Amino acid sequence: MDELSDLPRLLSGDKKAWDSFVARYAGVIYAAVHRRLIPAGRVEEAEDVAQDVFLRLCSRDFHLLRSYDPGKAKLTTWLTVIATSAAIDHLRRQKGRAQDLDSLPEAALAEDPVTPAWVKIPPGLLSPRQTLVLELLYQRDLDPAEAAAILEVDAQTVRSTHHKALTKLRAHFKEGEGEG
């Protein structure tokens, strides 16, 4: 059966359509939440978080569910993103502000106010993908094949992106040394 065939009835508030939606996607939502809570050792909270996801989906006259665009992604993928995001938010709230660096604004973490001028990188020097590849390979210590799986490209593309990124950075730093 088409995963979207019941969507119009569901959005009109039909109880049967909601029940079949829940029966069909509860597994997807629960699994995504559960998977994210395992490393934090908070699996027992998975049911509450899954329930929050369903509440978000149906509250305010299905406001969130109405934002789903079938032309952009599969419903299963979108629900997985919503559920994973809800689990991450839940963990963040639980951790509290004091110890959790993730809860700080990313921009505040990213920019070092005492960064020397020569380390500043001109906008557009690296593409977002080049920056991401370096992050995956060095910060997360993934090998090219693992990084390729996340980006859904082949490992050779990752190697070549990495090489181009480092070439640009080396050239930039060399230029900086020359000026200094």
Place this chain on the structure above:
Amino acid sequence: MVKRQDGPEGDRAIWQAARAALRAEAARTAPPHEMEIAAYLDGRLEGQELERVEAWMASSEAALKLVMAARESLASDPGRAPESVIRSATALLGGPAEEDRRGWLERLGSAVIAPAWRPAVTAIAAVIFLLVCAGSFELGRQESRYLAQFHAEPSDLDGPSLGLDDDIL
């Protein structure tokens, strides 16, 4: 200053020197919403939309975690949720189903008449309705003619009644 080193350690040192600035630049991009992230995971983004999501992933540890975890979830069989999750979620929406909101006559009709016969039955019902309307109209017309006659009698005597009255008088 970036120490000159060769090989992988040199590459890592270059990246470490540049990381803060690279992340700061990536963080200037507005974070994508959930629909865009889902589209990215389905491989349906390109151009600026794709760059926006990848910049967000490069700028934020949490963003990268979200995409990686979602990808892992999508790659595995979700299995079945506990019954308690399904029960509580279905209870979130009260009210009757669309089918239950229909009138009793409609429900009786759909229960008694086979779906294949429903158009024919509707057509026959419409013809019967028209015949009844036409019959009622004809009946009403005849009755009004009769009533007109009935009411006409005294008025027809209006003229001569004067004479009768005269006689009585």
